[in-house]
Amino acid sequence: MISVNCSPEVKEDDLARILKEIRKDEMGGWMELPRKIDMGEFVRIKEAAKKIRDESEYLVCIGIGGSYLGHKAIIEALRPTSETKIIYAGNSLSRRELDMALAEVGDHDFSVNVISKSGTTLEPAIAFSEFKKKLIEKYGEEGAYQRVYATTDAKKGALHDEAVANKYERFVVPDNIGGRYSVLTAVGLLPLAVAGVDVDKLLEGAAEATDIVVEPASKYAFMRYELGKKGYDTEVFASFEPATMYFNEWLKQLFGESEGKNKQGIFPASVIYSTDLHSLGQFMQDGRRNLYETIIDFPTDKLNAKVVQAVRVAHTEGGIPVLNITVSDFNEKGFGELIYFFELSCAISAKLFGVNPFDQPGVEAYKNELKKLMAEE
Ligand code: PA5
Numbered sequence: 563m564i565s566v567n568c569s570p571e572v573k574e575d576d577l578a579r580i581l582k583e584i585r586k587d588e589m590g591g592w593m594e595l596p597r598k599i600d601m602g603e604f605v606r607i608k609e610a611a612k613k614i615r616d617e618s619e620y621l622v623c624i625g626i627g628g629s630y631l632g633h634k635a636i637i638e639a640l641r642p643t644s645e646t647k648i649i650y651a652g653n654s655l656s657r658r659e660l661d662m663a664l665a666e667v668g669d670h671d672f673s674v675n676v677i678s679k680s681g682t683t684l685e686p687a688i689a690f691s692e693f694k695k696k697l698i699e700k701y702g703e704e705g706a707y708q709r710v711y712a713t714t715d716a717k718k719g720a721l722h723d724e725a726v727a728n729k730y731e732r733f734v735v736p737d738n739i740g741g742r743y744s745v746l747t748a749v750g751l752l753p754l755a756v757a758g759v760d761v762d763k764l765l766e767g768a769a770e771a772t773d774i775v776v777e778p779a780s781k782y783a784f785m786r787y788e789l790g791k792k793g794y795d796t797e798v799f800a801s802f803e804p805a806t807m808y809f810n811e812w813l814k815q816l817f818g819e820s821e822g823k824n825k826q827g828i829f830p831a832s833v834i835y836s837t838d839l840h841s842l843g844q845f846m847q848d849g850r851r852n853l854y855e856t857i858i859d860f861p862t863d864k865l866n867a868k869v870v871q872a873v874r875v876a877h878t879e880g881g882i883p884v885l886n887i888t889v890s891d892f893n894e895k896g897f898g899e900l901i902y903f904f905e906l907s908c909a910i911s912a913k914l915f916g917v918n919p920f921d922q923p924g925v926e927a928y929k930n931e932l933k934k935l936m937a938e939e
Pocket of ligand 1: 626679742819
């Protein structure tokens with residue numbers, strides 16, 4: 563169960579209109595997804611996960627942005643057990659990072675899950691070409707291709723075409739679901755199943771959430787909007803569980819890419835306490851008052867709970883609005899619910915700010931500059 567501690571004015575007519583718009587949006591497929599899983603594909607995902615676990619010591623997950631943050635967040639948080647280690651590549655252009663990933667796999671048996679909806683993103687494309695070379699060297703062409711799992715568009719894109727030509731096992735990122743809303747599709751489910759996460763429970767939590775989080779999610783979204791309009795232009799997500807650091811990263815991408823357009827939106831930042839009380843804590847207590855804090859209050863031990871309480875009081879006294887999102891389960895079901903809660907909150911909030919929650923036109927700017935620089939070489 564998720565609950566929030568704020569009571570903004572929720573304009574019911576606006577909310578009804580927004581929910582209708584999201585549901586009808588061509589990119590609103592994530593809304594019904596937990597209740598409408600493609601069971602045929604879900605079974606194939608589990609079978610593929612079993613095969614990968616049987617034959618590989620490593621699964622290299624190659625993808626960037628929405629193609630990796632969600633599953634990494636859940637794996638890091640829940641630390642499931644699996645003999646197959648998940649490692650990540652293709653989420654930067656650093657040659658050093660790529661070499662380290664290649665070196666870590668070394669001579670071990672491995673498989674690759676390359677994840678890209680568009681199938682044309684530079685970072686994963688470069689990493690994939692390196693790991694493909696390594697697979698071919700180790701297993702020969704035919705053996706290599708049997709160890710590649712491609713999660714991409716159902717019909718188009720360079721990765722789709724290559725997957726068809728080389729007969730990689732393919733999974734689909736549905737047309738009506740964008741990258742940052744895709745963790746409950748094959749994008750997240752395959753790596754999560756390999757890592758040993760109970761994906762049935764994760765989906766169960768998300769499916770239950772489709773009904774029960776509408777109220778808290780709308781309250782939180784309207785509260786964000788109210789705070790934003792009052793000049794609070796930065797939201798700091800605060801968690802007291804270090805294992806949720808990547809969940810914060812997922813949140814930042816979700817809100818940043820969904821809301822930050824047309825000079826609108828709230829800048830998403832994050833802290834892990836009590837660690838960051840000894841770095842950003844000073845600013846939070848006493849710095850420029852343009853920010854508010856959203857505590858994601860996971861169940862925790864007695865001492866840590868006291869820190870949550872202390873921070874709430876101290877920061878409120880320091881003049882920061884402190885929101886509290888209480889999460890009752892630190893497990894697959896809890897994260898399924900939480901993911902859906904934030905996806906819905908984010909879509910509603912973006913709509914309140916008058917922007918499209920599902921596009922990301924600003925991401926193209928750096929790509930165009932990079933293309934120009936690469937062409938100069
Ligand atoms: O949320 C999004 O749409 C983006 O962050 C994408 O996930 C990211 O840019 C990767 O795109 P692709 O999956 O097409 O490689």
